[in-house]
Amino acid sequence: MLKTHACGELRAEHATQEVVLAGWVHRRRDQGGLIFIDLRDRMGITQLVINEETHPEIHAAAKDIRNEWVIQVKGRVRLRPEGMINPNLPTGDVEVEVLGLSILNRAKTPPFYINKEESLDESLRLRYRYLDLRRERMQRNIILRHEIVRHIRNYLSERRFIEIETPILFKTTPEGARDYLVPSRVHPGKFYALPQSPQQLKQLLMVAGFERYFQIARCFRDEDQRGDRQPEFTQLDMEMSFVEREDILDLVEGMFTSIVDELTDLELVTRPFKRLSYQEAMELYGSDKPDLRYDLHAVDVSDIAGRSGFSIFTANVEAGKPVKAMRVPNLGAESSSQLKKIHQELEGLAKSTGAKGLAYMAIPTEEGGEVRGPIGKFFSPELQVELFERLNVQPSDLLLFVSDERQITYEVIDTLRRHLATKLNLYDDKTVAFVWIIDFPLFEWNADENRWDPSHHLFTSPYPEDIPLLDTDPAAARGLQYDLACNGFEVAGGSIRIHQREVQEKIFELIGLDVEDARQKFGHMLEAFEYGTPPHGGIAAGIDRLVMLLAGEPNIREVIAFPKSQQAADLMAGAPSEVFPEQLRELHINIVPVEDKN
RNA sequence: GGAGUCGUGGUGUAGUGGUUAACAUGCUACCCUGUCAAGGUAGAGAUCGCGGGUUCGAUCCCCGUCGGCUCCGCCA
Numbered sequence: 298m299l300k301t302h303a304c305g306e307l308r309a310e311h312a313t314q315e316v317v318l319a320g321w322v323h324r325r326r327d328q329g330g331l332i333f334i335d336l337r338d339r340m341g342i343t344q345l346v347i348n349e350e351t352h353p354e355i356h357a358a359a360k361d362i363r364n365e366w367v368i369q370v371k372g373r374v375r376l377r378p379e380g381m382i383n384p385n386l387p388t389g390d391v392e393v394e395v396l397g398l399s400i401l402n403r404a405k406t407p408p409f410y411i412n413k414e415e416s417l418d419e420s421l422r423l424r425y426r427y428l429d430l431r432r433e434r435m436q437r438n439i440i441l442r443h444e445i446v447r448h449i450r451n452y453l454s455e456r457r458f459i460e461i462e463t464p465i466l467f468k469t470t471p472e473g474a475r476d477y478l479v480p481s482r483v484h485p486g487k488f489y490a491l492p493q494s495p496q497q498l499k500q501l502l503m504v505a506g507f508e509r510y511f512q513i514a515r516c517f518r519d520e521d522q523r524g525d526r527q528p529e530f531t532q533l534d535m536e537m538s539f540v541e542r543e544d545i546l547d548l549v550e551g552m553f554t555s556i557v558d559e560l561t562d563l564e565l566v567t568r569p570f571k572r573l574s575y576q577e578a579m580e581l582y583g584s585d586k587p588d589l590r591y592d593l594h595a596v597d598v599s600d601i602a603g604r605s606g607f608s609i610f611t612a613n614v615e616a617g618k619p620v621k622a623m624r625v626p627n628l629g630a631e632s633s634s635q636l637k638k639i640h641q642e643l644e645g646l647a648k649s650t651g652a653k654g655l656a657y658m659a660i661p662t663e664e665g666g667e668v669r670g671p672i673g674k675f676f677s678p679e680l681q682v683e684l685f686e687r688l689n690v691q692p693s694d695l696l697l698f699v700s701d702e703r704q705i706t707y708e709v710i711d712t713l714r715r716h717l718a719t720k721l722n723l724y725d726d727k728t729v730a731f732v733w734i735i736d737f738p739l740f741e742w743n744a745d746e747n748r749w750d751p752s753h754h755l756f757t758s759p760y761p762e763d764i765p766l767l768d769t770d771p772a773a774a775r776g777l778q779y780d781l782a783c784n785g786f787e788v789a790g791g792s793i794r795i796h797q798r799e800v801q802e803k804i805f806e807l808i809g810l811d812v813e814d815a816r817q818k819f820g821h822m823l824e825a826f827e828y829g830t831p832p833h834g835g836i837a838a839g840i841d842r843l844v845m846l847l848a849g850e851p852n853i854r855e856v857i858a859f860p861k862s863q864q865a866a867d868l869m870a871g872a873p874s875e876v877f878p879e880q881l882r883e884l885h886i887n888i889v890p891v892e893d894k895n
Numbered sequence: 896g897g898a899g900u901c902g903u904g905g906u907g908u909a910g911u912g913g914u915u916a917a918c919a920u921g922c923u924a925c926c927c928u929g930u931c932a933a934g935g936u937a938g939a940g941a942u943c944g945c946g947g948g949u950u951c952g953a954u955c956c957c958c959g960u961c962g963g964c965u966c967c968g969c970c971a
């Protein structure tokens with residue numbers, strides 16, 4: 298090794314020891330006869346001191362050193378003089394008196410600061426990702442990611458899980474996201490597909506008798522980017538045999554709880570994790586991945602509003618549309634002009650989400666005060682009492698009312714919650730809130746295709762007691778499906794799978810797959826299931842999203858070493874790129890020019 | 896596929912239909928023996944993303960284009 302110690306591990310107890318350090322020059326402070334260098338490696342920073350009087354040759358060489366040069370020093374650790382201790386540095390009690398210096402490599406001046414946190418143009422960061430990754434924030438994130446993954450591997454290995462790799466070159470599936478395709482040289486005109494997830498393979502591993510499988514699996518989806526979506530991402534993929542839903546929820550809950558407790562300084566606000574049915578989540582929060590770090594929620598007041606004199610509400614209730622109210626603490630105390638502005642802002646938001654309007658009432662600060670807002674007068678005193686009791690109204694509350702098609706109502710509630718939480722600073726950044734969403738409907742009606750679509754995937758088992766509903770009322774059938782949401786993001790999802798052939802065939806029928814189609818697309822699965830399939834179920838968790846949330850980052854790119862830009866490009870390497878005609882010929886591919894827009 | 900937004904010395908920002916294009920930092924040189932976001936002095940560094948248009952004149956206004964980002968669609 299070119300060093301005996303890491304920068305960052307030296308402490309007072311190392312004083313008088315002779316050490317060899319190597320790393321990057323983080324910063325240089327030239328005082329003339331005395332040069333200080335902050336030497337950085339992955340573990341931290343140590344101050345080097347070079348004295349012209351005692352070591353003139355070293356001092357002369359150090360004059361030329363610049364930021365980000367790679368150097369190695371031999372030196373003696375010593376306590377800093379009285380009053381020179383730097384309390385901001387873990388190594389601040391000591392410094393290294395340099396007795397020998399060797400320049401391992403020079404460096405060009407970097408295109409941006411390594412030693413300073415500053416907002417940066419994203420394309421610059423991506424272009425010079427290897428430099429971006431040198432920055433402390435990125436090092437911290439990538440190391441945290443490693444620790445989380447290692448923790449997961451240990452946790453599951455201790456519980457008799459086996460890590461098994463599955464192919465990256467696999468078969469296209471018509472369902473789900475767009476596939477990334479890989480042309481076959483050996484089979485002209487045929488393509489592999491990169492897996493969107495190892496879903497089928499992990500179920501086959503259960504058929505194979507491994508009973509407990511996991512994988513840190515790379516997955517690929519050729520869809521457009523978002524802040525929490527990359528074209529390739531990593532899932533913790535798991536599957537277990539002879540389990541029930543509870544077993545999987547318990548396992549994952551234990552794992553994630555220990556990750557938060559042992560690897561972060563964050564506080565879990567839902568311990569144990571909260572559980573909501575899909576229905577409850579939608580009614581309360583308008584979302585199947587609600588952020589429960591804060592308590593804002595909607596209450597159905599359709600019955601009360603339907604008896605008011607406000608014609609929009611009464612007409613909507615008549616038409617079967619809900620009226621939902623949300624109680625926002627303190628905003629009701631604002632001045633009338635301020636209130637008007639707030640309402641305008643929130644109504645604008647509601648309208649952009651598809652609502653026609655947003656009604657409000659401001660609850661007085663004092664007992665016996667006047668309720669403000671244009672719709673108050675449509676509620677009789679008795680009706681107001683009933684309404685306020687339902688909402689558990691407190692002085693100075695602002696009540697917001699949404700009424701529209703059910704789906705729009707949900708979306709507006711979700712939008713308002715997210716907006717108000719940020720605006721009013723309703724949550725603590727140092728907290729995480731996990732919530733299980735369970736009891737999803739097994740199907741969603743696809744009006745375009747006039748058939749049922751599986752809301753999770755087509756191997757999801759119905760509730761055993763809901764199986765009869767498949768014949769009578771498919772919409773009411775609940776799936777043994779579960780999602781895990783964290784701080785408003787979906788971080789995991791899975792289900793207990795169907796292991797009975799009759800049930801599987803029933804599902805195929807409902808989603809409009811005849812036996813022939815099913816054979817064509819899933820023949821290998823169906824065939825496998827005929828050879829003794831254990832009851833099984835599993836879950837897949839988004840590692841990138843989880844790390845993003847635990848690192849307190851706003852974007853998934855911050856926890857991926859080499860992410861792609863919004864247009865799915867690697868700005869550093871320049872991928873995707875053109876290829877040589879010879880390569881295309883081998884793959885039996887012709888490029889069709891993009892049609893001119895004009 | 897669509898909407899929005901950003902693009903000005905290396906970096907981060909300011910700015911205006913006519914300017915010597917400003918500030919901070921970085922960079923270069925020199926001074927400096929207790930600094931730690933060191934300090935001081937001097938200096939270099941910008942076809943204002945690219946193309947076209949309007950105009951006597953465009954970094955600024957308009958159109959297009961490229962790139963980044965955010966969002967909608969999409970993401971079983």
